[in-house]
Amino acid sequence: MNENKYEINIDPDWIKKYAGKIIGGFLLVVAIFTSTKTVGPEEEGVVVLLGQYNRTVQPGLNFILPFGIESMYKIPVQRQLKQEFGFRTVKADQRTEYEKGTFGDESMMLTGDLNLTDVEWVVQYRIVDSYNYLFRVRNAEKTLRDMSEAAMRKIVGDRTVNEVLTVGRQEVATSVEVLLQEMCDEYQNGIRIDQVVLQDVNPPEPVKPSFNAVNEAQQERETLTNQAEAEYNRVIPRAKGEAEETIQLAEAYALNRVNRAKGEADRFNSLFDAYIKSPEVTKQRIYLETMEKVLPKIGNKIIVDDKGNNILPLLNLDKAKKINP
Known part of the structure:
Protein backbone atom coordinates (compact mmCIF):
# COMPACT_ATOMS: atom_id res chain seq x y z
CA MET A 1 0.00 0.00 0.00
CA PRO A 76 -22.84 63.11 25.28
CA VAL A 77 -22.73 66.73 26.45
CA GLN A 78 -25.25 68.04 23.87
CA ARG A 79 -27.89 65.39 24.45
CA GLN A 80 -30.70 65.41 26.99
CA LEU A 81 -30.62 62.24 29.06
CA LYS A 82 -33.24 60.84 31.39
CA GLN A 83 -33.73 58.42 34.23
CA GLU A 84 -37.04 56.69 34.93
CA PHE A 85 -38.30 55.68 38.35
CA GLY A 86 -41.10 53.20 39.02
CA PHE A 87 -41.32 52.13 35.37
CA ARG A 88 -39.18 51.63 32.27
CA THR A 89 -39.81 52.61 28.66
CA VAL A 90 -39.88 49.42 26.60
CA LYS A 91 -40.51 50.99 23.23
CA ALA A 92 -40.44 54.68 22.38
CA ASP A 93 -42.34 55.08 19.12
CA GLN A 94 -45.57 56.62 17.92
CA ARG A 95 -47.19 54.60 20.68
CA THR A 96 -44.88 54.45 23.68
CA GLU A 97 -44.96 51.28 25.74
CA TYR A 98 -44.07 51.17 29.42
CA GLU A 99 -43.28 48.37 31.79
CA LYS A 100 -43.70 48.61 35.56
CA GLY A 101 -42.42 45.16 36.42
CA THR A 102 -40.79 44.98 39.83
CA PHE A 103 -39.88 48.63 40.26
CA GLY A 104 -42.23 49.20 43.19
CA ASP A 105 -39.38 49.49 45.66
CA GLU A 106 -38.18 52.75 44.16
CA SER A 107 -41.65 54.26 43.65
CA MET A 108 -43.46 53.30 46.89
CA MET A 109 -43.14 56.19 49.36
CA LEU A 110 -44.39 57.27 52.76
CA THR A 111 -46.14 60.66 52.95
CA GLY A 112 -46.10 63.10 55.83
CA ASP A 113 -49.43 61.83 57.21
CA LEU A 114 -48.12 58.23 57.28
CA ASN A 115 -49.87 57.05 54.11
CA LEU A 116 -48.36 55.14 51.22
CA THR A 117 -48.36 56.39 47.65
CA ASP A 118 -46.92 55.06 44.39
CA VAL A 119 -44.95 57.84 42.65
CA GLU A 120 -43.55 57.39 39.15
CA TRP A 121 -41.33 60.16 37.81
CA VAL A 122 -38.71 61.07 35.22
CA VAL A 123 -35.54 63.11 35.70
CA GLN A 124 -34.30 64.87 32.56
CA TYR A 125 -30.72 66.15 32.72
CA ARG A 126 -27.63 67.14 30.74
CA ILE A 127 -23.90 66.65 31.29
CA VAL A 128 -22.32 70.10 31.34
CA ASP A 129 -18.82 69.26 32.62
CA SER A 130 -17.19 66.09 31.32
CA TYR A 131 -14.25 66.23 33.72
CA ASN A 132 -16.44 66.50 36.82
CA TYR A 133 -18.80 63.86 35.47
CA LEU A 134 -15.97 61.33 35.07
CA PHE A 135 -13.63 62.10 37.93
CA ARG A 136 -15.47 63.95 40.73
CA VAL A 137 -18.00 61.21 41.53
CA ARG A 138 -17.61 57.50 41.09
CA ASN A 139 -20.36 56.11 38.84
CA ALA A 140 -22.19 59.41 38.32
CA GLU A 141 -25.25 57.74 36.77
CA LYS A 142 -25.84 55.50 39.79
CA THR A 143 -25.15 58.39 42.16
CA LEU A 144 -27.65 60.63 40.37
CA ARG A 145 -30.23 57.86 40.60
CA ASP A 146 -29.72 57.53 44.35
CA MET A 147 -29.88 61.31 44.82
CA SER A 148 -33.10 61.54 42.80
CA GLU A 149 -34.79 58.88 44.88
CA ALA A 150 -33.62 60.47 48.12
CA ALA A 151 -34.84 63.94 47.05
CA MET A 152 -38.26 62.61 46.01
CA ARG A 153 -38.70 60.72 49.28
CA LYS A 154 -37.80 63.83 51.27
CA ILE A 155 -40.24 66.11 49.43
CA VAL A 156 -43.09 63.57 49.47
CA GLY A 157 -42.44 62.90 53.17
CA ASP A 158 -43.14 66.57 53.95
CA ARG A 159 -46.64 66.52 52.41
CA THR A 160 -49.95 64.78 52.92
CA VAL A 161 -51.16 62.07 50.60
CA ASN A 162 -53.93 64.34 49.24
CA GLU A 163 -51.41 67.02 48.32
CA VAL A 164 -49.19 64.54 46.51
CA LEU A 165 -52.08 62.91 44.63
CA THR A 166 -54.01 66.06 43.68
CA VAL A 167 -53.19 69.75 43.97
CA GLY A 168 -49.56 69.50 45.08
CA ARG A 169 -48.12 67.46 42.21
CA GLN A 170 -46.53 70.37 40.37
CA GLU A 171 -45.14 71.79 43.60
CA VAL A 172 -43.61 68.40 44.44
CA ALA A 173 -41.94 68.17 41.01
CA THR A 174 -40.57 71.73 41.27
CA SER A 175 -39.25 71.19 44.79
CA VAL A 176 -37.52 67.94 43.80
CA GLU A 177 -35.91 69.66 40.81
CA VAL A 178 -34.52 72.47 42.98
CA LEU A 179 -33.28 70.11 45.70
CA LEU A 180 -31.70 67.72 43.21
CA GLN A 181 -29.83 70.54 41.47
CA GLU A 182 -28.51 71.74 44.82
CA MET A 183 -27.21 68.24 45.53
CA CYS A 184 -25.55 68.03 42.09
CA ASP A 185 -23.84 71.37 42.67
CA GLU A 186 -22.67 70.22 46.08
CA TYR A 187 -21.21 66.97 44.72
CA GLN A 188 -19.83 68.75 41.61
CA ASN A 189 -20.85 65.85 39.37
CA GLY A 190 -21.05 68.01 36.22
CA ILE A 191 -24.82 67.44 35.77
CA ARG A 192 -27.53 70.05 35.21
CA ILE A 193 -31.15 69.08 35.95
CA ASP A 194 -33.48 70.23 33.18
CA GLN A 195 -36.79 68.98 34.52
CA VAL A 196 -38.46 66.59 36.94
CA VAL A 197 -41.78 65.23 35.66
CA LEU A 198 -44.26 63.25 37.75
CA GLN A 199 -45.35 60.57 35.32
CA ASP A 200 -48.09 59.09 37.50
CA VAL A 201 -49.11 59.24 41.16
CA ASN A 202 -51.49 56.65 42.54
CA PRO A 203 -52.41 55.12 45.87
CA PRO A 204 -51.28 51.51 46.41
CA GLU A 205 -53.40 48.93 44.62
CA PRO A 206 -54.98 47.39 47.78
CA VAL A 207 -56.45 50.73 48.88
CA LYS A 208 -57.14 52.22 45.44
CA PRO A 209 -60.96 51.55 45.47
CA SER A 210 -61.34 53.18 48.89
CA PHE A 211 -59.24 56.15 47.84
CA ASN A 212 -61.28 56.60 44.66
CA ALA A 213 -64.47 56.62 46.74
CA VAL A 214 -63.03 59.29 49.03
CA ASN A 215 -61.83 61.28 46.04
CA GLU A 216 -65.29 61.17 44.44
CA ALA A 217 -66.84 62.37 47.70
CA GLN A 218 -64.37 65.26 47.86
CA GLN A 219 -65.10 66.19 44.26
CA GLU A 220 -68.84 66.14 44.99
CA ARG A 221 -68.23 68.35 48.01
CA GLU A 222 -66.27 70.79 45.84
CA THR A 223 -69.09 70.79 43.29
CA LEU A 224 -71.73 71.55 45.93
CA THR A 225 -69.50 74.25 47.43
CA ASN A 226 -69.07 75.88 44.03
CA GLN A 227 -72.81 75.76 43.41
CA ALA A 228 -73.50 77.36 46.79
CA GLU A 229 -70.94 80.08 46.10
CA ALA A 230 -72.50 80.71 42.69
CA GLU A 231 -75.95 81.05 44.28
CA TYR A 232 -74.50 83.32 46.94
CA ASN A 233 -72.86 85.49 44.29
CA ARG A 234 -76.14 85.68 42.41
CA VAL A 235 -78.44 86.54 45.34
CA ILE A 236 -76.32 88.59 47.74
CA PRO A 237 -75.15 91.28 45.27
CA ARG A 238 -78.72 91.67 44.06
CA ALA A 239 -80.00 92.08 47.62
CA LYS A 240 -77.22 94.54 48.39
CA GLY A 241 -78.13 96.51 45.26
CA GLU A 242 -81.82 96.65 46.21
CA ALA A 243 -80.91 97.71 49.75
CA GLU A 244 -78.63 100.43 48.41
CA GLU A 245 -81.38 101.62 46.07
CA THR A 246 -83.88 101.78 48.95
CA ILE A 247 -81.44 103.74 51.07
CA GLN A 248 -80.78 106.21 48.26
CA LEU A 249 -84.54 106.66 47.66
CA ALA A 250 -85.07 107.28 51.37
CA GLU A 251 -82.25 109.80 51.45
CA ALA A 252 -83.66 111.54 48.38
CA TYR A 253 -87.17 111.64 49.95
CA ALA A 254 -85.76 113.03 53.21
CA LEU A 255 -83.78 115.67 51.33
CA ASN A 256 -86.87 116.61 49.32
CA ARG A 257 -89.04 116.93 52.45
CA VAL A 258 -86.43 119.01 54.23
CA ASN A 259 -86.00 121.33 51.26
CA ARG A 260 -89.76 121.69 50.87
CA ALA A 261 -90.13 122.44 54.57
CA LYS A 262 -87.38 125.02 54.38
CA GLY A 263 -89.00 126.57 51.31
CA GLU A 264 -92.42 126.72 52.98
CA ALA A 265 -90.84 128.22 56.10
CA ASP A 266 -89.07 130.87 54.01
CA ARG A 267 -92.33 131.58 52.13
CA PHE A 268 -94.24 131.96 55.41
CA ASN A 269 -91.57 134.29 56.79
CA SER A 270 -91.65 136.45 53.68
CA LEU A 271 -95.48 136.49 53.79
CA PHE A 272 -95.41 137.41 57.45
CA ASP A 273 -93.03 140.26 56.75
CA ALA A 274 -95.39 141.53 54.04
CA TYR A 275 -98.33 141.22 56.44
CA ILE A 276 -96.52 143.29 59.07
CA LYS A 277 -95.95 146.03 56.51
CA SER A 278 -99.46 146.01 54.88
CA PRO A 279 -101.94 143.88 56.84
CA GLU A 280 -105.10 144.69 54.86
CA VAL A 281 -103.53 144.30 51.46
CA THR A 282 -101.84 141.08 52.45
CA LYS A 283 -105.05 139.64 53.94
CA GLN A 284 -106.97 140.45 50.76
CA ARG A 285 -104.23 138.89 48.62
CA ILE A 286 -104.15 135.72 50.73
CA TYR A 287 -107.94 135.46 50.54
CA LEU A 288 -108.02 135.83 46.78
CA GLU A 289 -105.18 133.33 46.21
CA THR A 290 -106.87 130.84 48.50
CA MET A 291 -110.24 131.17 46.77
CA GLU A 292 -108.51 130.76 43.42
CA LYS A 293 -107.19 127.41 44.54
CA VAL A 294 -110.28 126.20 46.40
CA LEU A 295 -113.22 127.13 44.17
CA PRO A 296 -112.22 124.98 41.13
CA LYS A 297 -112.22 121.90 43.37
CA ILE A 298 -115.66 122.15 45.09
CA GLY A 299 -117.93 121.27 42.18
CA ASN A 300 -121.28 123.15 41.68
CA LYS A 301 -121.59 126.41 43.61
CA ILE A 302 -124.90 127.92 44.70
CA ILE A 303 -125.31 131.17 46.62
CA VAL A 304 -128.47 131.56 48.67
CA ASP A 305 -129.60 134.88 50.08
CA ASP A 306 -131.16 134.32 53.49
CA LYS A 307 -133.49 137.26 52.92
CA GLY A 308 -134.42 136.37 49.37
CA ASN A 309 -136.28 133.53 47.72
CA ASN A 310 -134.29 133.11 44.53
CA ILE A 311 -131.27 130.85 44.03
CA LEU A 312 -128.39 132.25 42.01
CA PRO A 313 -125.72 130.00 40.47
CA LEU A 314 -122.26 131.40 41.02
CA LEU A 315 -121.03 132.15 37.52
CA ASN A 316 -120.30 129.24 35.12
CA LEU A 317 -117.31 127.78 36.95
CA ASP A 318 -117.76 124.22 35.72
CA LYS A 319 -117.44 125.31 32.12
CA ALA A 320 -114.36 127.33 32.93
CA LYS A 321 -112.88 124.35 34.67
CA LYS A 322 -113.39 122.17 31.57
CA ILE A 323 -111.89 124.79 29.31
CA ASN A 324 -108.91 125.42 31.63
CA PRO A 325 -108.34 122.25 33.58
Missing part, protein backbone atom coordinates in the same frame (compact mmCIF):
# COMPACT_ATOMS: atom_id res chain seq x y z
CA ASN A 2 1.48 3.29 -1.07
CA GLU A 3 0.82 6.44 0.93
CA ASN A 4 1.22 9.90 -0.50
CA LYS A 5 3.22 12.11 1.83
CA TYR A 6 3.26 15.86 1.47
CA GLU A 7 5.98 17.81 3.12
CA ILE A 8 6.07 21.62 3.45
CA ASN A 9 9.48 23.00 3.49
CA ILE A 10 9.81 26.60 4.74
CA ASP A 11 12.92 28.38 3.89
CA PRO A 12 14.42 29.88 7.07
CA ASP A 13 15.86 32.70 5.08
CA TRP A 14 12.38 33.61 3.83
CA ILE A 15 11.09 33.76 7.42
CA LYS A 16 13.95 35.97 8.46
CA LYS A 17 13.36 38.19 5.45
CA TYR A 18 9.58 38.77 5.83
CA ALA A 19 8.88 38.18 9.53
CA GLY A 20 9.87 41.70 10.48
CA LYS A 21 7.66 43.17 7.78
CA ILE A 22 4.66 41.08 8.85
CA ILE A 23 5.05 42.03 12.48
CA GLY A 24 5.61 45.66 11.56
CA GLY A 25 2.50 45.72 9.38
CA PHE A 26 0.44 44.12 12.12
CA LEU A 27 1.66 46.63 14.66
CA LEU A 28 0.93 49.46 12.21
CA VAL A 29 -2.67 48.27 11.77
CA VAL A 30 -3.13 47.98 15.52
CA ALA A 31 -1.59 51.41 16.02
CA ILE A 32 -3.90 53.01 13.46
CA PHE A 33 -6.93 51.23 14.88
CA THR A 34 -6.18 52.17 18.50
CA SER A 35 -5.11 55.74 17.82
CA THR A 36 -7.95 56.90 15.56
CA LYS A 37 -11.13 57.96 17.35
CA THR A 38 -14.28 59.62 16.01
CA VAL A 39 -16.25 61.87 18.35
CA GLY A 40 -19.92 62.37 17.45
CA PRO A 41 -21.56 65.80 16.93
CA GLU A 42 -23.35 65.64 20.30
CA GLU A 43 -20.30 64.42 22.19
CA GLU A 44 -16.90 65.48 23.41
CA GLY A 45 -13.97 63.17 24.09
CA VAL A 46 -12.08 63.03 27.35
CA VAL A 47 -8.54 61.67 26.80
CA VAL A 48 -6.85 59.84 29.66
CA LEU A 49 -3.07 59.24 29.60
CA LEU A 50 -2.08 56.19 31.66
CA GLY A 51 -5.16 56.61 33.84
CA GLN A 52 -4.77 60.37 34.35
CA TYR A 53 -6.80 63.13 32.69
CA ASN A 54 -4.90 64.72 29.81
CA ARG A 55 -7.23 66.77 27.60
CA THR A 56 -10.73 67.19 26.16
CA VAL A 57 -11.26 67.00 22.38
CA GLN A 58 -14.14 68.30 20.27
CA PRO A 59 -16.39 66.44 17.78
CA GLY A 60 -14.72 65.05 14.67
CA LEU A 61 -11.77 62.81 13.87
CA ASN A 62 -9.17 62.78 16.64
CA PHE A 63 -5.93 60.90 17.30
CA ILE A 64 -4.58 59.55 20.57
CA LEU A 65 -1.48 57.55 21.51
CA PRO A 66 -1.91 53.92 20.44
CA PHE A 67 -1.61 50.61 22.25
CA GLY A 68 -3.67 51.74 25.24
CA ILE A 69 -1.23 54.43 26.30
CA GLU A 70 -4.11 56.87 25.94
CA SER A 71 -7.81 56.06 26.10
CA MET A 72 -10.88 58.14 25.35
CA TYR A 73 -14.30 58.45 26.99
CA LYS A 74 -17.07 59.86 24.79
CA ILE A 75 -19.46 62.02 26.82
Whole structure:
Protein backbone atom coordinates (compact mmCIF):
# COMPACT_ATOMS: atom_id res chain seq x y z
CA MET A 1 0.00 0.00 0.00
CA ASN A 2 1.48 3.29 -1.07
CA GLU A 3 0.82 6.44 0.93
CA ASN A 4 1.22 9.90 -0.50
CA LYS A 5 3.22 12.11 1.83
CA TYR A 6 3.26 15.86 1.47
CA GLU A 7 5.98 17.81 3.12
CA ILE A 8 6.07 21.62 3.45
CA ASN A 9 9.48 23.00 3.49
CA ILE A 10 9.81 26.60 4.74
CA ASP A 11 12.92 28.38 3.89
CA PRO A 12 14.42 29.88 7.07
CA ASP A 13 15.86 32.70 5.08
CA TRP A 14 12.38 33.61 3.83
CA ILE A 15 11.09 33.76 7.42
CA LYS A 16 13.95 35.97 8.46
CA LYS A 17 13.36 38.19 5.45
CA TYR A 18 9.58 38.77 5.83
CA ALA A 19 8.88 38.18 9.53
CA GLY A 20 9.87 41.70 10.48
CA LYS A 21 7.66 43.17 7.78
CA ILE A 22 4.66 41.08 8.85
CA ILE A 23 5.05 42.03 12.48
CA GLY A 24 5.61 45.66 11.56
CA GLY A 25 2.50 45.72 9.38
CA PHE A 26 0.44 44.12 12.12
CA LEU A 27 1.66 46.63 14.66
CA LEU A 28 0.93 49.46 12.21
CA VAL A 29 -2.67 48.27 11.77
CA VAL A 30 -3.13 47.98 15.52
CA ALA A 31 -1.59 51.41 16.02
CA ILE A 32 -3.90 53.01 13.46
CA PHE A 33 -6.93 51.23 14.88
CA THR A 34 -6.18 52.17 18.50
CA SER A 35 -5.11 55.74 17.82
CA THR A 36 -7.95 56.90 15.56
CA LYS A 37 -11.13 57.96 17.35
CA THR A 38 -14.28 59.62 16.01
CA VAL A 39 -16.25 61.87 18.35
CA GLY A 40 -19.92 62.37 17.45
CA PRO A 41 -21.56 65.80 16.93
CA GLU A 42 -23.35 65.64 20.30
CA GLU A 43 -20.30 64.42 22.19
CA GLU A 44 -16.90 65.48 23.41
CA GLY A 45 -13.97 63.17 24.09
CA VAL A 46 -12.08 63.03 27.35
CA VAL A 47 -8.54 61.67 26.80
CA VAL A 48 -6.85 59.84 29.66
CA LEU A 49 -3.07 59.24 29.60
CA LEU A 50 -2.08 56.19 31.66
CA GLY A 51 -5.16 56.61 33.84
CA GLN A 52 -4.77 60.37 34.35
CA TYR A 53 -6.80 63.13 32.69
CA ASN A 54 -4.90 64.72 29.81
CA ARG A 55 -7.23 66.77 27.60
CA THR A 56 -10.73 67.19 26.16
CA VAL A 57 -11.26 67.00 22.38
CA GLN A 58 -14.14 68.30 20.27
CA PRO A 59 -16.39 66.44 17.78
CA GLY A 60 -14.72 65.05 14.67
CA LEU A 61 -11.77 62.81 13.87
CA ASN A 62 -9.17 62.78 16.64
CA PHE A 63 -5.93 60.90 17.30
CA ILE A 64 -4.58 59.55 20.57
CA LEU A 65 -1.48 57.55 21.51
CA PRO A 66 -1.91 53.92 20.44
CA PHE A 67 -1.61 50.61 22.25
CA GLY A 68 -3.67 51.74 25.24
CA ILE A 69 -1.23 54.43 26.30
CA GLU A 70 -4.11 56.87 25.94
CA SER A 71 -7.81 56.06 26.10
CA MET A 72 -10.88 58.14 25.35
CA TYR A 73 -14.30 58.45 26.99
CA LYS A 74 -17.07 59.86 24.79
CA ILE A 75 -19.46 62.02 26.82
CA PRO A 76 -22.84 63.11 25.28
CA VAL A 77 -22.73 66.73 26.45
CA GLN A 78 -25.25 68.04 23.87
CA ARG A 79 -27.89 65.39 24.45
CA GLN A 80 -30.70 65.41 26.99
CA LEU A 81 -30.62 62.24 29.06
CA LYS A 82 -33.24 60.84 31.39
CA GLN A 83 -33.73 58.42 34.23
CA GLU A 84 -37.04 56.69 34.93
CA PHE A 85 -38.30 55.68 38.35
CA GLY A 86 -41.10 53.20 39.02
CA PHE A 87 -41.32 52.13 35.37
CA ARG A 88 -39.18 51.63 32.27
CA THR A 89 -39.81 52.61 28.66
CA VAL A 90 -39.88 49.42 26.60
CA LYS A 91 -40.51 50.99 23.23
CA ALA A 92 -40.44 54.68 22.38
CA ASP A 93 -42.34 55.08 19.12
CA GLN A 94 -45.57 56.62 17.92
CA ARG A 95 -47.19 54.60 20.68
CA THR A 96 -44.88 54.45 23.68
CA GLU A 97 -44.96 51.28 25.74
CA TYR A 98 -44.07 51.17 29.42
CA GLU A 99 -43.28 48.37 31.79
CA LYS A 100 -43.70 48.61 35.56
CA GLY A 101 -42.42 45.16 36.42
CA THR A 102 -40.79 44.98 39.83
CA PHE A 103 -39.88 48.63 40.26
CA GLY A 104 -42.23 49.20 43.19
CA ASP A 105 -39.38 49.49 45.66
CA GLU A 106 -38.18 52.75 44.16
CA SER A 107 -41.65 54.26 43.65
CA MET A 108 -43.46 53.30 46.89
CA MET A 109 -43.14 56.19 49.36
CA LEU A 110 -44.39 57.27 52.76
CA THR A 111 -46.14 60.66 52.95
CA GLY A 112 -46.10 63.10 55.83
CA ASP A 113 -49.43 61.83 57.21
CA LEU A 114 -48.12 58.23 57.28
CA ASN A 115 -49.87 57.05 54.11
CA LEU A 116 -48.36 55.14 51.22
CA THR A 117 -48.36 56.39 47.65
CA ASP A 118 -46.92 55.06 44.39
CA VAL A 119 -44.95 57.84 42.65
CA GLU A 120 -43.55 57.39 39.15
CA TRP A 121 -41.33 60.16 37.81
CA VAL A 122 -38.71 61.07 35.22
CA VAL A 123 -35.54 63.11 35.70
CA GLN A 124 -34.30 64.87 32.56
CA TYR A 125 -30.72 66.15 32.72
CA ARG A 126 -27.63 67.14 30.74
CA ILE A 127 -23.90 66.65 31.29
CA VAL A 128 -22.32 70.10 31.34
CA ASP A 129 -18.82 69.26 32.62
CA SER A 130 -17.19 66.09 31.32
CA TYR A 131 -14.25 66.23 33.72
CA ASN A 132 -16.44 66.50 36.82
CA TYR A 133 -18.80 63.86 35.47
CA LEU A 134 -15.97 61.33 35.07
CA PHE A 135 -13.63 62.10 37.93
CA ARG A 136 -15.47 63.95 40.73
CA VAL A 137 -18.00 61.21 41.53
CA ARG A 138 -17.61 57.50 41.09
CA ASN A 139 -20.36 56.11 38.84
CA ALA A 140 -22.19 59.41 38.32
CA GLU A 141 -25.25 57.74 36.77
CA LYS A 142 -25.84 55.50 39.79
CA THR A 143 -25.15 58.39 42.16
CA LEU A 144 -27.65 60.63 40.37
CA ARG A 145 -30.23 57.86 40.60
CA ASP A 146 -29.72 57.53 44.35
CA MET A 147 -29.88 61.31 44.82
CA SER A 148 -33.10 61.54 42.80
CA GLU A 149 -34.79 58.88 44.88
CA ALA A 150 -33.62 60.47 48.12
CA ALA A 151 -34.84 63.94 47.05
CA MET A 152 -38.26 62.61 46.01
CA ARG A 153 -38.70 60.72 49.28
CA LYS A 154 -37.80 63.83 51.27
CA ILE A 155 -40.24 66.11 49.43
CA VAL A 156 -43.09 63.57 49.47
CA GLY A 157 -42.44 62.90 53.17
CA ASP A 158 -43.14 66.57 53.95
CA ARG A 159 -46.64 66.52 52.41
CA THR A 160 -49.95 64.78 52.92
CA VAL A 161 -51.16 62.07 50.60
CA ASN A 162 -53.93 64.34 49.24
CA GLU A 163 -51.41 67.02 48.32
CA VAL A 164 -49.19 64.54 46.51
CA LEU A 165 -52.08 62.91 44.63
CA THR A 166 -54.01 66.06 43.68
CA VAL A 167 -53.19 69.75 43.97
CA GLY A 168 -49.56 69.50 45.08
CA ARG A 169 -48.12 67.46 42.21
CA GLN A 170 -46.53 70.37 40.37
CA GLU A 171 -45.14 71.79 43.60
CA VAL A 172 -43.61 68.40 44.44
CA ALA A 173 -41.94 68.17 41.01
CA THR A 174 -40.57 71.73 41.27
CA SER A 175 -39.25 71.19 44.79
CA VAL A 176 -37.52 67.94 43.80
CA GLU A 177 -35.91 69.66 40.81
CA VAL A 178 -34.52 72.47 42.98
CA LEU A 179 -33.28 70.11 45.70
CA LEU A 180 -31.70 67.72 43.21
CA GLN A 181 -29.83 70.54 41.47
CA GLU A 182 -28.51 71.74 44.82
CA MET A 183 -27.21 68.24 45.53
CA CYS A 184 -25.55 68.03 42.09
CA ASP A 185 -23.84 71.37 42.67
CA GLU A 186 -22.67 70.22 46.08
CA TYR A 187 -21.21 66.97 44.72
CA GLN A 188 -19.83 68.75 41.61
CA ASN A 189 -20.85 65.85 39.37
CA GLY A 190 -21.05 68.01 36.22
CA ILE A 191 -24.82 67.44 35.77
CA ARG A 192 -27.53 70.05 35.21
CA ILE A 193 -31.15 69.08 35.95
CA ASP A 194 -33.48 70.23 33.18
CA GLN A 195 -36.79 68.98 34.52
CA VAL A 196 -38.46 66.59 36.94
CA VAL A 197 -41.78 65.23 35.66
CA LEU A 198 -44.26 63.25 37.75
CA GLN A 199 -45.35 60.57 35.32
CA ASP A 200 -48.09 59.09 37.50
CA VAL A 201 -49.11 59.24 41.16
CA ASN A 202 -51.49 56.65 42.54
CA PRO A 203 -52.41 55.12 45.87
CA PRO A 204 -51.28 51.51 46.41
CA GLU A 205 -53.40 48.93 44.62
CA PRO A 206 -54.98 47.39 47.78
CA VAL A 207 -56.45 50.73 48.88
CA LYS A 208 -57.14 52.22 45.44
CA PRO A 209 -60.96 51.55 45.47
CA SER A 210 -61.34 53.18 48.89
CA PHE A 211 -59.24 56.15 47.84
CA ASN A 212 -61.28 56.60 44.66
CA ALA A 213 -64.47 56.62 46.74
CA VAL A 214 -63.03 59.29 49.03
CA ASN A 215 -61.83 61.28 46.04
CA GLU A 216 -65.29 61.17 44.44
CA ALA A 217 -66.84 62.37 47.70
CA GLN A 218 -64.37 65.26 47.86
CA GLN A 219 -65.10 66.19 44.26
CA GLU A 220 -68.84 66.14 44.99
CA ARG A 221 -68.23 68.35 48.01
CA GLU A 222 -66.27 70.79 45.84
CA THR A 223 -69.09 70.79 43.29
CA LEU A 224 -71.73 71.55 45.93
CA THR A 225 -69.50 74.25 47.43
CA ASN A 226 -69.07 75.88 44.03
CA GLN A 227 -72.81 75.76 43.41
CA ALA A 228 -73.50 77.36 46.79
CA GLU A 229 -70.94 80.08 46.10
CA ALA A 230 -72.50 80.71 42.69
CA GLU A 231 -75.95 81.05 44.28
CA TYR A 232 -74.50 83.32 46.94
CA ASN A 233 -72.86 85.49 44.29
CA ARG A 234 -76.14 85.68 42.41
CA VAL A 235 -78.44 86.54 45.34
CA ILE A 236 -76.32 88.59 47.74
CA PRO A 237 -75.15 91.28 45.27
CA ARG A 238 -78.72 91.67 44.06
CA ALA A 239 -80.00 92.08 47.62
CA LYS A 240 -77.22 94.54 48.39
CA GLY A 241 -78.13 96.51 45.26
CA GLU A 242 -81.82 96.65 46.21
CA ALA A 243 -80.91 97.71 49.75
CA GLU A 244 -78.63 100.43 48.41
CA GLU A 245 -81.38 101.62 46.07
CA THR A 246 -83.88 101.78 48.95
CA ILE A 247 -81.44 103.74 51.07
CA GLN A 248 -80.78 106.21 48.26
CA LEU A 249 -84.54 106.66 47.66
CA ALA A 250 -85.07 107.28 51.37
CA GLU A 251 -82.25 109.80 51.45
CA ALA A 252 -83.66 111.54 48.38
CA TYR A 253 -87.17 111.64 49.95
CA ALA A 254 -85.76 113.03 53.21
CA LEU A 255 -83.78 115.67 51.33
CA ASN A 256 -86.87 116.61 49.32
CA ARG A 257 -89.04 116.93 52.45
CA VAL A 258 -86.43 119.01 54.23
CA ASN A 259 -86.00 121.33 51.26
CA ARG A 260 -89.76 121.69 50.87
CA ALA A 261 -90.13 122.44 54.57
CA LYS A 262 -87.38 125.02 54.38
CA GLY A 263 -89.00 126.57 51.31
CA GLU A 264 -92.42 126.72 52.98
CA ALA A 265 -90.84 128.22 56.10
CA ASP A 266 -89.07 130.87 54.01
CA ARG A 267 -92.33 131.58 52.13
CA PHE A 268 -94.24 131.96 55.41
CA ASN A 269 -91.57 134.29 56.79
CA SER A 270 -91.65 136.45 53.68
CA LEU A 271 -95.48 136.49 53.79
CA PHE A 272 -95.41 137.41 57.45
CA ASP A 273 -93.03 140.26 56.75
CA ALA A 274 -95.39 141.53 54.04
CA TYR A 275 -98.33 141.22 56.44
CA ILE A 276 -96.52 143.29 59.07
CA LYS A 277 -95.95 146.03 56.51
CA SER A 278 -99.46 146.01 54.88
CA PRO A 279 -101.94 143.88 56.84
CA GLU A 280 -105.10 144.69 54.86
CA VAL A 281 -103.53 144.30 51.46
CA THR A 282 -101.84 141.08 52.45
CA LYS A 283 -105.05 139.64 53.94
CA GLN A 284 -106.97 140.45 50.76
CA ARG A 285 -104.23 138.89 48.62
CA ILE A 286 -104.15 135.72 50.73
CA TYR A 287 -107.94 135.46 50.54
CA LEU A 288 -108.02 135.83 46.78
CA GLU A 289 -105.18 133.33 46.21
CA THR A 290 -106.87 130.84 48.50
CA MET A 291 -110.24 131.17 46.77
CA GLU A 292 -108.51 130.76 43.42
CA LYS A 293 -107.19 127.41 44.54
CA VAL A 294 -110.28 126.20 46.40
CA LEU A 295 -113.22 127.13 44.17
CA PRO A 296 -112.22 124.98 41.13
CA LYS A 297 -112.22 121.90 43.37
CA ILE A 298 -115.66 122.15 45.09
CA GLY A 299 -117.93 121.27 42.18
CA ASN A 300 -121.28 123.15 41.68
CA LYS A 301 -121.59 126.41 43.61
CA ILE A 302 -124.90 127.92 44.70
CA ILE A 303 -125.31 131.17 46.62
CA VAL A 304 -128.47 131.56 48.67
CA ASP A 305 -129.60 134.88 50.08
CA ASP A 306 -131.16 134.32 53.49
CA LYS A 307 -133.49 137.26 52.92
CA GLY A 308 -134.42 136.37 49.37
CA ASN A 309 -136.28 133.53 47.72
CA ASN A 310 -134.29 133.11 44.53
CA ILE A 311 -131.27 130.85 44.03
CA LEU A 312 -128.39 132.25 42.01
CA PRO A 313 -125.72 130.00 40.47
CA LEU A 314 -122.26 131.40 41.02
CA LEU A 315 -121.03 132.15 37.52
CA ASN A 316 -120.30 129.24 35.12
CA LEU A 317 -117.31 127.78 36.95
CA ASP A 318 -117.76 124.22 35.72
CA LYS A 319 -117.44 125.31 32.12
CA ALA A 320 -114.36 127.33 32.93
CA LYS A 321 -112.88 124.35 34.67
CA LYS A 322 -113.39 122.17 31.57
CA ILE A 323 -111.89 124.79 29.31
CA ASN A 324 -108.91 125.42 31.63
CA PRO A 325 -108.34 122.25 33.58
